Amino acid sequence: MSWQYVLELIQNILISQTGIPHMTWGHGIMLLIALFFLYLAVAKGFEPLLLLPIGFGIFLVNFPIVPLMGLNAEGHMNLIEYFYQYGVASEIIPCVIFLGLGAMTDFGPLIANPKMLIIGAGAQLGVFVTYVGVLFFGFTLKEAASVGIIGGADGPTTIYLTAKLAPHLLGANALAAYSYMAMVPLIQPPIMRLMTTPEQRRIKMRQLRPVSAREKLLFPLIGCALIVLLIPMVAPLMGMFMFGNFMRESMMVKRLSDTAQNSLMNIVTIFLGLSVGATMQAEVFLNWKPLLIFGFGLLDFVVCTFGGILTVHIMNLFLKEKINPLIGSAGVSAVPMSARVSHVEGLKADPNNWLMMHAMAPNLAGVIGSAAAAGMMIAMFQ
Amino acid sequence: MRLKQLYIWTMVTALVLASHSSLWAAFGEDIEKPKPVFTQEGTDWVTELIPRGKSTPIQIRFHVDGGMLAKPVDTDFTDANRPNINWKNYRSGYFLLDIIPESPGGEVSLTLSSNYFTSATDIWGFTERKTRTWGTIGIKTSSVKGEPTAITSVIRDGSVLDEDGMADGKIQIIIGPRDSFWGYALGTLVIRFFGVFLVLSILMIGMMLSGKIFESMDAKKKAVFPAPIPGPAPVQYEPEAVEPEPVPVEEIPADVAAAIGLGIHLYSNGGRNLRLSDDGMKAAAIGLALHLQKTSGAEV
DSSP, X not given: OOHHHHHHHHHHHHHHHOSGGGOOXXXXXXXXXXXXXXXXXXXXXXXXXXXXXXXXXXXXXXSTTOTTSSBOTTSOBOHHHHHIIXXXXXXXXXXXXXXXXXXXXXXXXXXXXXXXXXXXXXXTHHHHHHHHHHHHTTOOHHHHHHHHGGGGTOHHHHHHHHHHHOGGGHHHHHHHHHHHHHTHHHHHHHHHHHTOOHHHHTOOOOOOOOOOHHHHHHHHHHHHHHHHHHOGGGHHHHHHHHHHHHHHHHOSOHHHHXXXXXXXXXXXXXXXXXXXXXXOOHHHHOSHHHHHHHHHHHHHHHHHHHHHHHHHHHHHHHOSSOOOGGGGGGGSOOTTHHHHHHHHHHHHHOTTOOOHHHHHHHHHHHHHHHHHHHHHHHHHTO | OHHHHHHHHHHHHHHHHHTSHHHHGGGGOXXXXXXXXXXXXXXXXXXXXXXXXXXXXXXXXXXEESEEEOOOEEEOOOTTTSTTOOGGGOTTOEEEEEEEESSTTOEEEEEEEESSOOTTOXXXXXXXXXXXXXXXXXXXXXXXXXXXXXXXXXXXXXSTTSTTOSOSSOEEEEEEEEOOHHHHHHHHXXXXXXXXXXXXXXXXXXXXXXHHHHHHHHHHHHHHSOOOOOOSOOOOOOOOOOOOOOOOOOOOOHHHHHHHHHHHHHHHHTTTTOOOOHHHHHHHHHHHHHHHHHHHOOOO
């Protein structure tokens, strides 16, 4: 065995079996992006349940020649590719998350005040404005729809729609949606103050009527039937959501309801975050589109907040009992963050004005509204 | 908070920067270009393709009267050979068709039909070759309920539509079914936005009605099983005023009182920094003993 042979052997190993010679600037930038999101999740507490696994997913797949995404030499899927294909591309995980969300949700405030559903619809304004905006930037119709839904502030809905219409934008869309959801307390208050007068912010709303257990039990059945009849495309999301809620309200399957709310939700969140992060490989992610998506995502949130508050102002023209316009911003479905923001802003205007329960109603309406908008978008491209 | 603000401003700046035309022009690549597959059915050709902005395949049937149609070919339609044409308006792509008319210089009638076509769909081709102008060549649109929408165009061998421009017994044309991209995008957008309102309004009405029903049911239930009616207020009997028995008051002589006070003082201070004479000590002891007897009942 000659020295030359040994050197060749070492050279071959270094080139073909280690990642170092394959490292590019793109990988470096993506690793920095991964570290940035991990920092936001860990140090700043921004949506850590999702940004942490997403950040780690980005971190993992941006080392060269790692067998995590894509197919291996034998044509089998690599580890995270399995998670992605069976969990996200197959649209299973977003629906399972909706099941858990349904099991967590108390529709009482919305049942007590169904008028709030209109606010949930008005807060979808940004979805449609952004859709047009990104079309001007050369996005395709499907891409535009998937970017637009970011403003709905509903992570699973964004992921569901993007996986269906524009899977290549999944990472950017999911990241934008969850980042801005974490920033709701920062994005919304200036718009809320801009669009309301101090008198309007002090409007006190009548206490909600009590909702019976029977009403709560029948709501998922009635609501699901109406929505699925009108928008069949939203059945996977809405069906799971209402199923989760029915389990909760039946109070007969506490174990199942608990599992859907906790263990199952946590398990799928891990796989969802990791898979979504893993779609953000340097060669796919590093272009202008993700940056535009982040820019338009912010605009989307702003317009959705504006739309919700504007809807309340319009409703107040016709209503005897005025609605506090601060709860309009809760029409974006960042539950319960945006409701909490409405509540806090209300307290700033009047320390005795408790808006939390009132704001929860448009917040829940926003979940239904963004799912309805997603269903409309899917139907549009069938 | 500053980090969040920095992040938001970065995104706003990115949006403003990206709005520069030279940057966003690059995004218009045709990533949804249709890939048609052609099959022959009798003398007709049928193509199956997924048009831009759709997820499911559609079919377009090509039928020619007065000639014979060879297998159509999908073709690129670049700005180089067809200027001022926005490919986004041609969601099903462009087709190159070779037709043999029955005689040189003869006319053929070309019909494209599809369920995908709407009343707004047009077939576009050359209308003026010198200025390379494209325009509608669809002459007749027939839409029968339940049947695919058909658009027919009459083409003469050697006319402006014929690529070689010669009446040589061969017609070659490039055409595309056209729908306005922005018309579709904005039209469907408005409809769907109000669709969300409509759906949630219907849900709202359903919930209001069911809410009324439940409220009336609850009211009836309360009427059938009324809550226990509060009876006449129970008579409040004034408790008889009981005179407290007089507690015998024990007379304490002044010296004993002083001794008790001293004893308590000594007890609570632990005797620190205090020095007493024997009499004083005796008095204190007596006082303390009496006090203890009074408070704890110990025999002294």
